Amino acid sequence: MKTEKKEISTNEQVMMECPLCGKTHRVEKKLQLAHAIVKGEKVHYHELFFVCGNCEDGENEFIPADAMDENLLAARNAYRSAHGMFTSYMIVDLRKSYGLTQRELSNMLGWGGATISRYESKMIQDETHDEILHVVSEDALEAMKYLEKNKGNFDEKRFGEIAAAIQEKISRTSLNYMTQKLLEARYMEFKSRDDLTGGTKLDIGKICSMASYFAQKCHGGLFKVKLMKLLWYADAVFYREHGHAMSGLVYQHKPLGALPVGHYELMGVISHEELYDNFEETAYKILPSENYDESCFTEDELNVLNKVVSHFKSYTGKEMADVMHKEDAYVLTADQAYIPYSLAKHVTI
């Protein structure tokens, strides 16, 4: 592994026996951007090193053996991240989400007992194992299948405890997960239709964040009809200004304006409460989701969202539909037709 120094980014002090001057004293702990070759590929990562204040510049830096291991792991995790693979941290999180030790997760997946320990400390998993880690992390139902398949690796008590932890996650997340899969399946047919998707792959996390953003800024309460229009305006304005859409949603010409394909399913993943009026009609009031964090947006995205919300903040859903009815995207498309992004450049805000 070759490294090259680039920049020093952060520091703290640690008491240790210094290998440079031989005394026990406080040394500075620092990070620098470095690169390494992993599996024949150049990756960038943060390299940990220490600085002795008693030695001269140029001869005052050192990396102890345990920090060397940490750096190796950081480089390998950089490689994993770059390839969309499970990092060692993600494996730890996965284990903890089910309350498993390293050996137990290996046993649950039917792998050799030391496999997970190796993946967390030094080895990069192969493609098959990576795929399985993704699946059992995203889908608790799959995790349960693996546990049941390898039941023989656990005593009855421990099996029951792990099954209960997985069951808890199923109740909490599986409906949401399946709704996402359903949406992804519905959008498969638009995979190569950049004219309809705005050249953006459906990003459900982004859409939930957009809904949360709008819900926070519309003080009078945000309901479904208005949200659907806000999403279209955000996508259209973003497309006009940056040449691609934000969300990857496909919109259809409907009586009340632009409506995303899969809007029922969308309401299954967007945080909301259901209110009923006198006629027992359901109204969906959008709420900011618990784990919403504005930092998930780029500056360009925030500028567009802010522009859209400043314009429409005080509009009712009905008033927004009236404005939408005058847009070329609406006037120039037939009832039920998909709205092409070529019309986004005429958007009036």
Ligand SMILES: [Zn+2]
């Ligand atoms: Zn020293």
